[in-house]
Amino acid sequence: MSRPELQAPPEIYYGDVESKKYTNNTRVQQIQADMTYRALELLNLPEDEPQFLLDIGCGSGLSGEILDEAGYTWVGVDIAPSMLAEEVALEREVEGDLFLQDIGQGFGFRPGSFDGAISISVLQWLLNAETSHPTSSPPHRLTRFFTTLHSALRNPARAVFQFYPTSDDQVQLITSIAQKAGFGGGVVVDYPNSKRARKVYLCLFVGDGGAQVPRGLEGDEVEEAEEDKVKFEKRRQREVRRDRSGKRKDVKGKDWILKKKELYRRRGKEDVPRDSKYTGRKRKTIF
Amino acid sequence: MVRLITHNLLACHAKNCNTNNFPLQLKDVQVEQREAEFNPDFLRGFMPRIEWKALVEAAKQVGDTSLPLEQPEMLDDEFLKQLHHVLLEIHIDEGALVCPNCGHVYPIMNGIPNMLLAENEIG
Numbered sequence: 349m350s351r352p353e354l355q356a357p358p359e360i361y362y363g364d365v366e367s368k369k370y371t372n373n374t375r376v377q378q379i380q381a382d383m384t385y386r387a388l389e390l391l392n393l394p395e396d397e398p399q400f401l402l403d404i405g406c407g408s409g410l411s412g413e414i415l416d417e418a419g420y421t422w423v424g425v426d427i428a429p430s431m432l433a434e435e436v437a438l439e440r441e442v443e444g445d446l447f448l449q450d451i452g453q454g455f456g457f458r459p460g461s462f463d464g465a466i467s468i469s470v471l472q473w474l475l476n477a478e479t480s481h482p483t484s485s486p487p488h489r490l491t492r493f494f495t496t497l498h499s500a501l502r503n504p505a506r507a508v509f510q511f512y513p514t515s516d517d518q519v520q521l522i523t524s525i526a527q528k529a530g531f532g533g534g535v536v537v538d539y540p541n542s543k544r545a546r547k548v549y550l551c552l553f554v555g556d557g558g559a560q561v562p563r564g565l566e567g568d569e570v571e572e573a574e575e576d577k578v579k580f581e582k583r584r585q586r587e588v589r590r591d592r593s594g595k596r597k598d599v600k601g602k603d604w605i606l607k608k609k610e611l612y613r614r615r616g617k618e619d620v621p622r623d624s625k626y627t628g629r630k631r632k633t634i635f
Numbered sequence: 636m637v638r639l640i641t642h643n644l645l646a647c648h649a650k651n652c653n654t655n656n657f658p659l660q661l662k663d664v665q666v667e668q669r670e671a672e673f674n675p676d677f678l679r680g681f682m683p684r685i686e687w688k689a690l691v692e693a694a695k696q697v698g699d700t701s702l703p704l705e706q707p708e709m710l711d712d713e714f715l716k717q718l719h720h721v722l723l724e725i726h727i728d729e730g731a732l733v734c735p736n737c738g739h740v741y742p743i744m745n746g747i748p749n750m751l752l753a754e755n756e757i758g
């Protein structure tokens with residue numbers, strides 16, 4: 349079957365049935381969670397200040413749930429009412445403010461509103477035109493999106509997008525338009541040699557002149573995944589989260605992983621690794 | 636759910652609507668209060684981003700007059716708790732956001748504002 353973005357417009361593709369299926373699929377939950385952790389890592393937020401983030405194409409809140417857990421306040425936008433409805437159904441668990449919005453039409457957020465943005469599995473949807481109206485052409489929509497996003501972010505800030513390009517031309521088109529909108533940065537490819545684990549992240553900077561585009565992860569992802577389905581990199585040690593009492597906590601600390609696993613189990617996931625003395629311990633650095 | 640924290644960041648994004656397009660007016664709103672975790676550091680960090688007059692006005696429109704008319708210099712706990720309540724604990728469930736400039740109506744349903752524009756309104 350062809351990629352979802354080639355089948356129908358997003359708000360149609362993610363109708364009631366698909367939205368439910370997507371949100372309740374434990375494999376999807378896990379992949380989206382893992383990519384959200386990685387996006388947060390690439391976002392490289394300062395540790396000791398609370399942050400206000402934008403989740404672009406937040407869907408049913410699989411990514412937002414991770415933002416909640418990590419102690420961030422966030423706003424989510426999505427074009428599919430059914431996906432947002434799934435999120436509202438999860439209300440008790442997801443805390444972000446939601447908007448029904450087509451990101452290709454641009455944002456109205458005031459300059460400097462957000463400390464950062466993430467977007468998980470969304471950008472490829474902007475590459476497909478729906479009507480012949482000039483404002484529906486992918487370059488027009490991408491331009492509108494990136495320029496209004498750029499202004500909605502503080503300086504300095506980052507925006508990290510995991511997405512599924514199908515060609516180098518697509519990557520080229522997206523990065524060149526982002527650049528014209530004022531962003532620095534570039535593409536990070538994790539596990540480039542693995543068919544299954546390969547993931548593409550567009551890592552954009554506002555300001556932050558000297559910053560280098562982070563390096564992609566390498567090595568044997570599969571082995572690691574078997575060892576612990578909720579996988580973390582050593583650098584995540586540095587990231588912190590806020591617990592209920594308002595104190596900072598280690599994002600990849602043992603408590604947090606146990607909580608995450610508990611969440612997966614509650615949703616009926618079967619192959620959550622059992623807890624052991626290795627849970628949440630430090631791993632070897634990859635580079 | 637949309638709260639006053641996000642309302643305070645939101646301007647109209649319709650085509651050619653670039654001036655006097657903030658703050659969006661709250662129309663026929665129904666609100667609900669829901670407790671949120673108090674985080675003074677977050678509020679302190681967020682203060683410089685707030686358009687104070689717009690916040691005081693919006694709070695008044697939803698029936699909360701606890702905020703001082705001028706943004707205070709001293710951020711004591713008592714003030715931060717009021718600010719916390721206004722920004723993060725008042726949820727707008729139904730109603731509309733109306734642009735003071737072009738008059739575009741963004742309806743709010745089930746707590747979610749509909750920001751979609753018609754083809755001729757897209758910039």
Ligand SMILES: C[S@@+](CC[C@H](N)C(=O)[O-])C[C@H]1O[C@@H](n2cnc3c(N)ncnc32)[C@H](O)[C@@H]1O
Pocket residue numbers: 358359362380404405406407408409410411425426427428431449450451452467468469470473474
């Ligand atoms: C694969 S889902 C990812 C959802 C969520 N980020 C997650 O990780 O679970 C892709 C989402 O992108 C949204 N989307 C696609 N095109 C969009 C657009 N033009 N504006 C806003 N959202 C869009 C879809 O509605 C869908 O919810």
Ligand SMILES: [Zn+2]
Pocket residue numbers: 647648649652656734735736737738739
């Ligand atoms: Zn307007």
